Amino acid sequence: MEEFEKHFKRHLYEKDHWDNAIAKFRETEKKFFNKTNTPIVERIRNVAFPQTGKHSKVLPYTHVLDLAEDGYIKPHVDSVRFCGDRVAVLSLLSSSVARFRLDKDREVAADVCIPRLSLYVMKGISRYDFAHEILKNEESYFDGEHIQKGRRISVIRRNEP
Template identity: 30%
Template sequence: MSQWQRVVPGGARWALAVVVQGCPRQSRLPGLGRALGVDHQAAAANWGVQMFPEVITGDEEAVLLAAIERPLRRKRYSGAHFDGAIRDYREIFKQEWPAEAQEILDRVRARPELAEFAFNPAVHVLDLAPAGEIWPHVDSIKHAGPVIVGLSLLTQARMDFAPHEGDEARFHFTHAVTATTSTYEGNTVERDRRISLLFRQEPSPAQLDLHD
């Protein structure tokens, strides 16, 4: 199975959902593949990776950024993560949000495609510096269950999914975000600072045992 790539555009218009039970769950997530090309839509349906457009407006992006810039500024960019998956990043876990920002987040999580999932109330805010990279890795079940939803802010980025073991994106594919400049379908993709708001489903005890 070949590697799959997708550009996540900037401007806060896109969210990315990664689902461990790709094919069965897909039948209950209508409309998530609208923005994908034909080949990529087929890959997404099979692998459990979906994107959907027009999640928030530019003004709403500004509201979210205003809520996180101050706590992010208190942290320095780290050279490398303890597990070697990322470099030049900083992160916070934020549960308390200003009312306007909380309303935006609640609306995103209440979308019909996502409403059935129970997410950790603390949003994982991941700030990747312009020269930062996320190397191929699989998120540990200890930190996130079968569903991860990410809202990408500030810039476009190329995200790569590659088979690790099995054929479902959440646990059996690695994912990575490429460096500042990359190519996608013959076009140059320029990436700047990227902030992701990550909503993670809590793993159940059975899932922890299964992937232990």
């Protein structure tokens, strides 16, 4: 967090993202990390992406997204123009609830609790056929329990299109 705070403390939270998918956020992209964080970012790569083959080419920049406590991510399907078939997300600071909704039949949905300090990987049908979102705090329930999302930092690795 120390490495990210140096950047984020100089920026205000933005209200709207360029593609209208995120509210109340700050973001940056990093190609290089400090000595402490480099092995963590490489471990994400090694766990989430194959070592060889067409899916193995990971984008050189890692996306770091700072979502405010009252921020949220609106339902969307990631653009295939900017990344390939895999997205790996390390969630820091706060648990949250993600909703995956089948794009062709919005009645088919699943809520998933994303614990703080967890890694999840979207690939295959979860990547291309489901819209995904991080719920607003007032909607953030999992198994009947309210999951109060605090500030959420996500470290996101993607492979090449």
